[in-house]
Amino acid sequence: MNQKVSTSYIVVLGLMLFSLFFGAGNLIFPIMLGQEAGVNVWIATAGFIITGVGLPLLTVIALGYSGKSDIQSLANRVHPLFGLVFSVILYLAIGPLFAIPRAGSVSFEIGIRPLLPESWSTIGLFVFSVLFFGAATFLSLNSSKIVDIVGKYLTPIKISFVSLLVIFAIFNPIGAFQEPNEKYTDHSFFSGFSEGYLTMDVLAAFVFGVIVINALRSKGVESGKVIMAATMKAGIIAAALLTFFYGAMAFMGASSVAELGILDNGGSVLSGVANIYFGSFGGVILGGVMIIACMTTSVGLISSCATYFNKLLPKVSYTRFVILFAVFSTVVANIGLSQLISISTPVLTAIYPLAIVLLILTFFHNSFKGKKIVYQLSMLFTFIISVFDGLKAAGLGIAPVDQLFLSILPLYEVGLGWILPAVIGGILGIIISFFNLRSNEKEEEQFV
Numbered sequence: 001m002n003q004k005v006s007t008s009y010i011v012v013l014g015l016m017l018f019s020l021f022f023g024a025g026n027l028i029f030p031i032m033l034g035q036e037a038g039v040n041v042w043i044a045t046a047g048f049i050i051t052g053v054g055l056p057l058l059t060v061i062a063l064g065y066s067g068k069s070d071i072q073s074l075a076n077r078v079h080p081l082f083g084l085v086f087s088v089i090l091y092l093a094i095g096p097l098f099a100i101p102r103a104g105s106v107s108f109e110i111g112i113r114p115l116l117p118e119s120w121s122t123i124g125l126f127v128f129s130v131l132f133f134g135a136a137t138f139l140s141l142n143s144s145k146i147v148d149i150v151g152k153y154l155t156p157i158k159i160s161f162v163s164l165l166v167i168f169a170i171f172n173p174i175g176a177f178q179e180p181n182e183k184y185t186d187h188s189f190f191s192g193f194s195e196g197y198l199t200m201d202v203l204a205a206f207v208f209g210v211i212v213i214n215a216l217r218s219k220g221v222e223s224g225k226v227i228m229a230a231t232m233k234a235g236i237i238a239a240a241l242l243t244f245f246y247g248a249m250a251f252m253g254a255s256s257v258a259e260l261g262i263l264d265n266g267g268s269v270l271s272g273v274a275n276i277y278f279g280s281f282g283g284v285i286l287g288g289v290m291i292i293a294c295m296t297t298s299v300g301l302i303s304s305c306a307t308y309f310n311k312l313l314p315k316v317s318y319t320r321f322v323i324l325f326a327v328f329s330t331v332v333a334n335i336g337l338s339q340l341i342s343i344s345t346p347v348l349t350a351i352y353p354l355a356i357v358l359l360i361l362t363f364f365h366n367s368f369k370g371k372k373i374v375y376q377l378s379m380l381f382t383f384i385i386s387v388f389d390g391l392k393a394a395g396l397g398i399a400p401v402d403q404l405f406l407s408i409l410p411l412y413e414v415g416l417g418w419i420l421p422a423v424i425g426g427i428l429g430i431i432i433s434f435f436n437l438r439s440n441e442k443e444e445e446q447f448v
Contacts, residue, residue, distance in 0.1 A: 004221075004226070005230040010230055013216075014236070014241075015238075017208060017212060018237070019297075020204070020208045020296060021056065021199075021238060021242060025199050026052070026293070027270060027289065028106070029052075029195060029196075029198050029199060030045070030245075034253025034255075035257055035260075035269055036180065037184040037188060037250070038179050038257065041250050043188045043189050044184050044188040045246065047190060048192040049196070049242075051196025052196040052242065052246060053243050056202050056205035057238070059202055059206055059209060059355075060231055061232050063206065064227050064230075066365070072087040077362075077372065078375040078379050089351060090203055090206065090207075093200070093347055093348065094203045094301060094305075095305035101332035101340060103297050104294065104298065104330070107128075107295075108132075109267055110267045110271060110286060112124060112128050112287060113125075114271060126334055132294075132295070132298075133330045133333075134326070136298040136302055140306065140322045161288050165273065165274060166252070168277045168278075169251065172277075174252075174255045174259045175255055175259050191414065193416070197348060197352050198348075202352065203351070203355055207300075210304065212231050213227060256269060256272065270286055271286060309321050345394075346393040349415075350390030353385070353418040354382055357378055358375075361426070368430050371429060373429040373432050373436075374426055374429030377428050378429060379425070381421035381424060381425035384421065385418040386418050389417070389418070
């Protein structure tokens with residue numbers, strides 16, 4: 001049995017991971033952050049990179065470290081019911097309910113719509129989404145070749161497109177950085193940190209990490225240490241590329257304000273920058289970037305979601321789930337991007353902190369001997385705060401509760417009020433497990 005992983009294959013895995021992560025949102029959000037942060041772009045980008053690069057990297061490594069084969073097995077450490085519910089919600093959120101349809105609608109809005117008359121937009125979106133998800137279905141049904149298809153072919157093409165824009169932006173900046181808007185004036189780092197949530201990469205990393213582990217096992221690698229080492233190396237490659245491109249995109253956004261002003265969304269900024277550097281040809285380049293970026297992300301998500309639900313419901317084949325998710329995503333993509341975002345944001349706000357806490361607890365699992373009470377109290381205290389954050393994001397915030405949390409929880413005003421409760425819950429769990437252990441030891445002594 002082969003227990004060695006070649007450097008060339010690790011590079012392919014790293015490129016695949018980068019390509020899976022670097023989708024539509026990863027192009028849009030950092031460039032918009034740059035526009036809004038202005039002269040504070042670098043400190044804001046540092047916060048963004050922690051949630052957009054650092055935490056996803058740690059998530060991929062955590063899966064290798066834990067020895068678990070999927071997110072449900074990992075989440076079962078809290079409770080089997082929690083593991084099932086959390087995993088289903090996570091896969092649906094980053095799958096057919098939001099991320100997959102968003103990939104199709106965003107690629108159309110930026111790559112195709114500017115080339116069509118306004119009257120053709122509705123039918124154009126329908127035709128494009130059918131073709132887009134038809135291609136994604138074909139690639140997803142060849143799941144055994146996903147590493148080769150994504151890592152060897154699609155990623156180099158995508159990197160080439162993005163690199164052209166980045167090179168021009170770095171060596172020929174559009175203009176000087178401007179003053180930040182209110183959001184990035186006083187809390188630039190934490191605003192950037194929260195902005196990284198929008199990429200959903202920590203959630204996606206629980207899924208993409210499984211792809212890497214399964215790819216290694218398909219090569220005959222079974223050793224946990226070898227899998228973890230190879231996963232870490234591939235993750236570092238992906239993280240390095242993501243860090244570079246996020247920084248470059250943020251710089252591009254910050255330097256574009258002098259010419260474009262503050263625009264409504266990152267897609268408009270990308271279009272404006274591409275037109276400045278390449279004229280009408282910029283739209284073609286940008287369209288190619290978006291379609292390829294969104295396609296690679298869609299393939300990874302459809303394949304991963306179909307694999308998970310096929311395992312959960314084995315009577316329904318992988319092929320049927322692929323087709324189901326592709327068709328469903330085609331329908332949802334035609335609803336509209338703004339509606340998708342408004343529906344999904346509260347859900348993401350509520351579950352993202354849970355994913356981060358589960359990740360951190362995974363690394364400390366051996367330190368507290370995997371006691372369930374530690375997981376349960378830390379996750380419970382986190383959820384209490386994050387669910388009210390989710391309600392607030394949905395416009396259903398409860399004013400007295402928000403005022404209470406603002407007065408007692410550090411960083412609540414910047415969306416990080418769950419951190420202290422998570423720590424307190426973990427510490428309480430350790431204390432309770434310690435006294436339970438001592439109590440059991442005394443009972444055993446009395447019995448003897």
